[in-house]
Structure formats: C-alpha cells, structure tokens
Amino acid sequence: MSDVLVVAEHRRGELRDVSYELLTAGRELADSTGGNLHATIISGDVDEYGEDLNREGVDAVHTVDHGEEFNHGVCTQAVEQIANEIDAQYVLAGNTVNGMDFYPAVAERLDMPLVTDAIAFETGDGLSVIRELYSGKTEGTIDVDSETAFVSVRPGEWPAAEGTGDAAVEAFDADIDEEALNTTVNGYEEVGSGDVDISEADVLVSIGRGIEEEDNLPLVHDLADALGATVSASRPIVDNGWLGQERQVGQSGKKVTPDIYIAIGISGAVQHVAGMKGADTIITINNDPSAPIYDIADYGIVGDLFDVVPALTEEFGG
Amino acid sequence: MKILVTVTEVADADDEFEISGTSIADQYLTYDLNEWDDYAIEEAVQISEEHDDIEVVTITFGAERVEETIRTALAKGADRAIRVWDDSFEGQTVLDPSQKARLLAGVVEEEDPDLVLSGVQSGDVSIGATGVALAEQVGYEWAAVVNQLDLDRDSGNAAIHRELEGGVEELTDVELPAVLTIQTGINEPRYASLRGIRQAQSKPLDVMSPEDIGVELEESAIELTELVEPESESNTELFEGSAEDTAGQLAEFLRERGVGA
Numbered sequence: 001m002s003d004v005l006v007v008a009e010h011r012r013g014e015l016r017d018v019s020y021e022l023l024t025a026g027r028e029l030a031d032s033t034g035g036n037l038h039a040t041i042i043s044g045d046v047d048e049y050g051e052d053l054n055r056e057g058v059d060a061v062h063t064v065d066h067g068e069e070f071n072h073g074v075c076t077q078a079v080e081q082i083a084n085e086i087d088a089q090y091v092l093a094g095n096t097v098n099g100m101d102f103y104p105a106v107a108e109r110l111d112m113p114l115v116t117d118a119i120a121f122e123t124g125d126g127l128s129v130i131r132e133l134y135s136g137k138t139e140g141t142i143d144v145d146s147e148t149a150f151v152s153v154r155p156g157e158w159p160a161a162e163g164t165g166d167a168a169v170e171a172f173d174a175d176i177d178e179e180a181l182n183t184t185v186n187g188y189e190e191v192g193s194g195d196v197d198i199s200e201a202d203v204l205v206s207i208g209r210g211i212e213e214e215d216n217l218p219l220v221h222d223l224a225d226a227l228g229a230t231v232s233a234s235r236p237i238v239d240n241g242w243l244g245q246e247r248q249v250g251q252s253g254k255k256v257t258p259d260i261y262i263a264i265g266i267s268g269a270v271q272h273v274a275g276m277k278g279a280d281t282i283i284t285i286n287n288d289p290s291a292p293i294y295d296i297a298d299y300g301i302v303g304d305l306f307d308v309v310p311a312l313t314e315e316f317g318g
Numbered sequence: 319m320k321i322l323v324t325v326t327e328v329a330d331a332d333d334e335f336e337i338s339g340t341s342i343a344d345q346y347l348t349y350d351l352n353e354w355d356d357y358a359i360e361e362a363v364q365i366s367e368e369h370d371d372i373e374v375v376t377i378t379f380g381a382e383r384v385e386e387t388i389r390t391a392l393a394k395g396a397d398r399a400i401r402v403w404d405d406s407f408e409g410q411t412v413l414d415p416s417q418k419a420r421l422l423a424g425v426v427e428e429e430d431p432d433l434v435l436s437g438v439q440s441g442d443v444s445i446g447a448t449g450v451a452l453a454e455q456v457g458y459e460w461a462a463v464v465n466q467l468d469l470d471r472d473s474g475n476a477a478i479h480r481e482l483e484g485g486v487e488e489l490t491d492v493e494l495p496a497v498l499t500i501q502t503g504i505n506e507p508r509y510a511s512l513r514g515i516r517q518a519q520s521k522p523l524d525v526m527s528p529e530d531i532g533v534e535l536e537e538s539a540i541e542l543t544e545l546v547e548p549e550s551e552s553n554t555e556l557f558e559g560s561a562e563d564t565a566g567q568l569a570e571f572l573r574e575r576g577v578g579a
Contacts, residue, residue, distance in 0.1 A: 011482070011486075012486075072460075072461075072462075095446075096483065097462065097463045097480065097481065097482045097483055098482070100438075100446050100447065100450065100462040100463060100499075101450065101460075101461065101462035101463070101480070102450075103447070103450075104415060104419075104447035104448075104449075104450035104451040104454065105450055105451070105453070105454040105460070107416070107447075107451070108416060108419075108451055108454040108455060109454065113414065113416070113538070113539040113540045114414075114415055114416065114447055114451070115540055116415075116444075116445050116446055116447055117444065117445075117446070128543070132444070133442070133443055133444075133542075133545065134329070134330075134331045134342060134442055134443075135330070135331070135441060135442065135444075137331050137335070137342075137547070138331075138337065138342065138545050138546065138547055138548070139545070139546055139547075139548050140340070140542050140544065140545045140546075141542070141543050141544035141545075142413065142540050142541065142542055142543070143540070143541050143543045144539060144540055145539045145540070145541065146539035146540075149539075182459040182492070182493040183459060183461065183490055183491065183492045183493070184490065184491045185488055185489070185490050186489045186490060186491060187488075187489045188482075188486055188487065188488055188489065189479070189486070189487045189489060190485060190486060191485050191486070191487055192485045203577055226578060227572065227577055227578045228577070228578060229577070235502070235503075236502075238503065239502045239503035240506075241506065245485070248485075251483050251484075252481055252482075252483055252484070252485070253484075253485060254484075254485060255484070259575070260572070260575060260577060281575070283568065284554070288333045290333050290334070290550070291333075294550065294552040294554045295550060295551045295552050297552075297554045298553075298554065298555065299554065299555050299556075299557065299568070299571065300554040300555070300556050300557070301556070301557050301564040301565075301568060302556060303561055303564055304561065307561035308561045308564060308565050311561045311562050311564075311565035311566075312565040312568060312569060314565075315565055315566060315568075315569035316569065316578045
C-alpha cells in the first residue's frame with residue numbers, strides 16, 4: 001500500500017482547474033510514499049477527460065463512464081471501489097462544493113481519517129497537513145497518525161500539472177448500485193444575471209462587512225458615482241440582501257479583472273480573493289492592517305472607511 | 319415530522335491575538351452562534367411555521383458555556399435542545415469530522431428525525447464535512463451546500479438548489495430522511511424577539527454524555543500539533559496621514575490612472 005489516488009472534477013463539459021492541481025499535489029505525496037499516482041474521472045466525456053489527465057507524473061488514469069454530470073451517489077461508490085482496488089494509501093479530492101458533497105462519505109466508507117482544505121503537506125515520517133484555522137488568521141499543522149488518509153485540497157494552492165505523461169488510461173468497471181442513488185440532479189441554473197455586468201467594469205468600488213449597515217451604502221454609491229465606477233460586493237452584503245447577486249465577487253459569485261479594484265471594508269477571505277486577484281491594481285481601505293486583504297493589495301489606507309470614503313468622494317467633487 | 323438542527327458555537331479571534339499552545343489564547347476569543355447554523359435554524363423554523371406538526375430540535379456539542387448560544391436558537395423558534403458533553407473534551411478542539419459525526423449520530427438514532435439541517439461549515443475551524451459524514455454514518459441521504467429548500471412531505475422529497483462555484487446552482491431532488499448542509503443567504507435569519515427570549519427560558523434543554531447516547535469515541539488519528547500566525551506577505555504601499563490626507567493621495571493616484579477624469 002503506497003499508491004495515491006486523485007479524484008478529478010468536471011462540470012458541464014469541462015475538467016475543472018483543480019483537477020490538474022490535484023495531480024501536482026498527488027505527485028508530491030506519491031514521491032513521499034514511493035508509490036504510483038493514479039487519477040480517476042467519473043461521469044461525463046471520460047475518454048476525453050482521461051487523455052487530458054494524462055500529464056507528467058501520472059501513472060494510471062481510471063475512467064468511469066456513468067452518466068453525464070456529478071452525482072454524489074455514483075461518485076461515492078466508484079471512488080470507494082477504485083481506492084480499494086489499487087489499495088490506495090492516500091486519496092485526494094478538491095475542497096470544492098462537489099468535493100464536499102462526496103468525500104466525507106467516501107472517507108467514512110474507507111475508514112480513512114479526513115483532513116479538509118489542505119494548503120501544503122509535510123511529508124517524511126508520515127503525513128502532516130497544513131491548513132488554515134480561525135478564518136485564515138492562523139495556520140495549523142495536523143499530524144495524521146494513520147497509515148491511510150483522505151485529504152481535500154484547496155483550489156489554487158498547487159500549480160497545475162503540465163506536459164503529457166505515459167499513463168495507461170483505462171476504463172474502470174465500477175459496480176454502481178442504482179438502488180442506492182437517492183438523489184436526482186435535474187439541471188442547472190445560472191444565477192446573478194442582472195443589468196450590471198461587474199466582470200466588464202474597468203473600475204470597481206467593492207464593499208464588504210465593514211460597511212456595517214444597509215443605511216451606510218449610499219457612502220459607497222456616492223463614491224462610485226464620483227469615480228464613474230461600478231459597485232460590487234463581498235458575500236455578506238449579498239447574503240444580507242443589500243445588493244443583488246449580480247454584484248457578488250468571489251468563488252461563488254463572479255471573477256472580475258478590472259484595472260482598478262477598490263476594496264472597502266473587505267477583510268479578504270480566500271473565497272473573495274479567488275474572484276478578484278486578477279485585478280490589475282488592488283487598493284484597500286480597511287482599518288485592520290493584519291487583514292488578509294493587505295497580503296494582496298498594491299495600495300492601502302489603514303483607516304476608518306467612514307472618514308476616508310466621504311473625503312475621497314469629495315476629492316472628486318461628489 | 320421532526321427536524322434536527324446542529325448548532326455550534328464558534329470562536330472569533332480579535333485582530334490582535336496571541337497563540338497559546340495549539341490554540342488562540344482565550345482572552346482574544348469571542349464566542350458566538352456559528353453563522354451558517356443561524357441560517358439552518360431559520361430554515362427549520364420557517365418550515366415549522368409553514369407546515370403543521372413539525373418539531374424543531376437543536377443538537378449541540380459543547381460545555382455548559384454554550385447554553386447561552388443554545389438559548390438563542392430556542393428564542394428564534396426551536397422547540398427543544400440537546401447538549402452533548404463530557405468533561406474529558408475540555409480544552410480540545412475536535413477537528414475530526416468523523417468523531418463529531420459519531421456524537422451527532424448517537425442523537426439522530428435516538429431522535430429519528432426526518433430531516434437534519436447543519437451549517438455548511440463552522441466559522442472557526444471550517445472543516446465542512448460533519449454533515450455528510452453524519453449522513454453516511456446513519457444511512458441518510460444528503461446534500462452539501464444547499465441554498466434553496468422546498469419540502470414536499472407527501473412524496474418524502476426535498477427539492478433543493480446546491481450553490482456551486484461561479485454563480486451556478488444545481489437543482490436536485492433528495493429523498494428523505496436526509497442531512498442537508500445549509501449555505502448562508504438561503505433565508506434572512508430573524509432576531510430573537512423579547513417574547514421568544516422569555517419563552518426560551520422554559521423550553522427543555524437536555525444534557526447528555528456520550529455514554530447516554532451509546533457512543534464510545536476512539537482516539538482520533540488526526541491531531542493539531544502546531545498553530546502559527548502566518549508571516550504577512552504584504553507588499554502594500556500605504557498612504558499615510560489623516561483621512562483627508564490619505565484620501566488626497568489616493569485621489570491623486572487615481573487621477574494619474576485616468577479614473578474620475
């Protein structure tokens with residue numbers, strides 16, 4: 001038992017980026033165990049996906065041709081069977097919404113301890129997983145005192161595997177018990193389409209929890225008007241219903257790439273940063289200099305937004 | 319019909335804090351109801367208001383201190399509460415979702431709910447796996463990251479939306495009994511009314527030990543051995559001075575970049 005299994009992810013006809021990152025993370029673990037790196041892709045156009053997953057460092061790809069889209073029942077059964085077949089020591093999946101919908105169940109079935117949202121590994125004498133704790137304010141080392149483990153990996157932390165490998169891409173004949181499938185995926189819906197397309201904006205004035213109350217929103221609208229910018233927001237503002245979903249920046253909202261992104265009262269949680277790190281210039285106004293937004297901001301004002309924002313609006317004649 | 323809601327208290331760290339051993343020193347922590355669970359409670363209470371004969375029971379793992387948070391859930395409309403605790407857990411952060419799920423599974427087997435609502439994750443340790451692990455342990459169906467829920471009691475089915483990344487939702491039918499992990503934004507959690515707060519004081523809150531619910535925990539295979547504050551990677555160029563000064567410098571920078579011209 002020294003092999004590593006990576007569960008790749010696809011959605012609506014495309015392999016997701018995290019799949020290639022998982023191959024890199026999986027290679028790192030396989031190098032430490034001296035075992036082979038296996039990948040599996042379940043459902044969809046598995047022949048095409050299987051070839052795409054054959055990147056440098058991959059020893060075998062197991063394809064499971066069953067249905068078009070992710071179904072956690074199918075995925076759970078298939079991953080359990082493949083992991084047992086290859087006697088996997090470590091199994092890796094993406095810490096994604098669909099990942100969260102299957103890996104806790106697989107880890108239970110395989111009786112493997114589960115560590116989620118890894119950002120790095122320490123290998124050597126066994127496995128340690130580095131992950132954030134306390135909303136990203138700290139990083140913890142979690143020692144795994146077990147021969148085997150299931151680890152979910154945060155998207156964007158490992159580079160994508162590249163090149164072409166010489167893996168055997170083979171169909172795996174999973175025995176799927178249809179009786180045990182008690183969920184039916186009926187379709188998909190795009191949300192957050194509105195009059196505003198924040199992904200097209202050149203300048204975004206983006207607002208987060210720091211605005212405190214809905215009644216304070218005019219401060220930001222006034223600034224955006226004075227700058228000729230578009231207003232966007234982090235998740236809590238949209239959850240509260242203060243702005244529409246079409247204005248949400250982040251993992252579950254939109255990815256934006258403006259010339260200038262002004263983050264006001266936004267702490268810079270990883271889910272938010274995933275949606276705006278492609279901005280050309282990031283400016284933050286946030287009174288907490290230890291907030292993670294300062295890890296990514298190019299320019300900043302450590303100050304009270306209720307003082308700074310009106311002053312800035314005034315500078316532009318607002 | 320019975321709905322069980324898992325309610326967790328989470329620790330929020332101050333901006334400035336010190337680490338003691340493998341946790342943040344207690345004086346820098348503020349404890350509160352987990353944000354995701356607030357939405358799960360609201361969802362359960364709304365269902366109980368829309369349908370007849372629905373009992374909402376909360377289940378919490380924690381020391382006596384968490385009863386304040388549990389009373390908040392009762393004040394928002396839950397009917398009764400269960401707290402599971404053993405003093406041997408004092409000072410430990412349970413990071414193993416399987417262990418947490420095992421404690422909850424003991425209660426689920428006792429209470430036999432039709433629906434279990436659990437927050438997607440807890441705001442402090444953010445494991446995000448307990449609900450689905452619980453479903454697997456008790457043989458329930460499940461769905462993770464639910465942001466819309468329509469219950470059809472006659473057919474024993476929940477029509478749900480799962481919030482995928484990038485503004486896409488998956489529309490799925492889930493057969494009951496099931497565990498659903500609830501995402502923020504699914505509803506608008508209410509504030510507890512004064513009447514609710516008064517009523518909460520007289521609602522049942524049962525305390526049980528793992529033995530009471532027939533659960534014996536093995537030693538966990540995963541252990542937090544080190545906690546550090548990550549080095550700041552900040553290269554941010556700061557504008558310094560008063561609000562007016564900094565706003566003036568930023569305005570000049572923005573004008574140079576052609577903004578607001």
